[in-house]
Structures are given as structure tokens and as C-alpha cells.
Amino acid sequence: MPVGPPIGDVNHVLTEVMGATVDGPKVVVEQFRLADDDVLLLCTNGLTDVIDDDSIANALASRRTQAEQCDLLVDRALADGAVDNITVVLANYHVNRFEVDTGRRR
DSSP, X not given: OOOOOOOTTOHHHHHHHHTOSTTOOOOOOOOOXXXXXXXXXXXXXXXXXXXXXXXXXXXXXXXXXXXXXXHHHHHHHHHTTOOSOOOEEEEEOOOOHHHHHHSXXX
């Protein structure tokens, strides 16, 4: 199997994660309200660098198991020439019924 060209912009990755840059790590925090049975996609830029948001949304809207949806996204990224590692994880979010009924946490 041929080896792809070296990636030249990864020297900063480990130091930024560890906070060794002059400005410290770049942290972005966003908040979203989730509803019962929402699906969360956690992925690396190996996916998002080659697959646009609409194509990802279409794959997730397909009537497939989550494992099949993950495989589909990885296969599409590879077919579109992804050169970075690709990680795709799907998880269901479920609201605890006690919290919904009472508005309190256990």
C-alpha cells in the first residue's frame, strides 16, 4: 500500500492540546439544548475536511443502523481522498424520565 505525502501542519497539535503554546490552548465551548433521542456525532477533521455538512446530515438521515451510518461516512471520506485519520462516533441522547416528570435530578 503506497504511503501518502507527509502532512506538514501537525507539529502544533500536541503542544496546543497540552497548552504549551504562548497563548495557551484554543478552547471553544458551545452549548446546545438536546431533546430526547437526539443523535450526537463526534468526529475528527479527517471526516469534516472532505465531507460537507449537508452530506453528513443526509447520511445520518438515512434508514440505517448507527454502525452502518458510521461506515458509510468513513467510506465516503476515503473515497473522496481523505488523507487524515477518520474517526466517527454516533451516540443517542436520552432524557431521564424522572427529570422530565419532576423537573429534578435524582
